[in-house]
Amino acid sequence: MRTVLVIDDNPAVGTALDLLFGLREIRVVTAQSPDEGLELLAREDIGLVLQDMNFSADTTSGEEGVALFRAIRARHPDLPIILLTAWTHLDIAVDLAKAGAADYLAKPWDDQKLLASVENLLELGASAREISRLHEQRRKLQRDLEARYDLRGLVFGSEPLARVIELAGQVARADVPVLITGPNGAGKEKIAEIIQANSSVKSGPFVTLNCGALPTELIEAELFGADAGAYTGANKMREGKFEAADGGTLFLDEIGNLPLAGQMKLLRVLETGRFERLGSNRERQVKVRVISATNADLPAMIRDGRFREDLYYRLNTIQIDIPPLAERRDDVLPLARHFLRDNALANGKRLSEEAERALYAHAWPGNVRELRNTLQRAALLARGDSIGAADLGLPVAPSPSVGNGGEEPDRAAIEAALERAGGVLAQAAGELGLSRQALYRRLERLGIKRD
Secondary structure, three states: OOEEEEEOOOHHHHHHHHHHHHOOOOEEEEEOOHHHHHHHHHHOOOOEEEEEOOOOOOOOOOHHHHHHHHHHHHHOOOOOEEEEEOHHHHHHHHHHHHOOOOEEEEOOOOHHHHHHHHHHHHHHHHHHHHHHHHHHHHHHHHHHHHHHOOOOOOOOOOHHHHHHHHHHHHHHOOOOOEEEEOOOOOOHHHHHHHHHHOOOOOOOOEEEEEOOOOOHHHHHHHHHOEOOOOOOOOOOOEOOHHHHOOOOEEEEEOHHHOOHHHHHHHHHHHHHOEEEOEOOOOEEEOOOEEEEEEOOOHHHHHHOOOOOHHHHHHHOOEEEEOOOHHHOHHHHHHHHHHHHHHOOOOOOOEEOHHHHHHHHHOOOOOHHHHHHHHHHHHHHHOOOOEEOHHHHOOOOOOOOOOOOOOOOOOHHHHHHHHHHOOOOHHHHHHHHOOOHHHHHHHHHHHOOOOO
């Protein structure tokens, strides 16, 4: 049940708030001194604190309220606190709001404004706790994966990629072919490296071949090697990728671009472990674990007669699908910060809040490769210590819930939000997509007075 702690030396205040909040099924616990309030906070599951500023008849300075606020904030940094103030404490309340107080209300309070503020803050607090729980869950999963597997320096933060890593680690020790699918630039080769690094042949070679980067006539020579004179220009013996990968792993990228003649010969090697170099009649035997990758729709290519069905099933004993970066946005900022740290041109430059919002909002059609290139360009172009959205070449993204194209809310937008919120700053800040502190700063900058 939602619970509010009221800290006020006047018992009538607690009684009145208990009756008021009971109408909304909000439980109230009361304390009549700062020490009693802190003890209750240590024992109870409190969602919000309402605190007075004075706790003795001979003191009206508000110092006790300030000390209590700071004690609560130190022990419970994420707990929302609403200040109940007398008019003489307004300046103090404003200062504490800038220091993190959720809101302040003058006595006697307006019941509807108080209810609106409390319910909004309880809802926001519950959402924040759930987000924090999910983040901690992801961090725990990440730590677990890093402890169990050699991740080859992979940087990630999303649950979808964590599932990919878990599957890659599970299949690594099984000596079977693996097909990795996903869009260009999504990190297929990195997953192949993780499989190799955690396999029974991790001490063996890891050899790569991009089947889409070579002319058709050279594919077989690349795969199987060639004796001198096997084709025009072959002046000496050439070792193929299968020989080079013997006792280890061969990663065949863009396998969908392999010509049909090469597909047939590759199928034979996968079935028997034997092959012949071009221009040679001597059969060679190798033991190679094959991992292939593609961004193509291989079943569609099979229907069109462009890819052998038997080869597809031979390669696809285990399939690992890597989602595009747009579907694992929690990877974007960890990767961006990593690329920035690793770039010598960055020289200590950091991403601004505006830049991080722009990075998170971008669709990244080029996936991780596009993100890396974007950070490299920004590190070169940014003039100051902070990298902005313009340095990234990306549009400024709006703060959450701000529907004005990403610009800061103007006077009219702020005043309208305050009016809709009945003057409750926390509610207006939430509607505008701002933190409470940011809204206070803009109120001061624009000279907007709050009644």
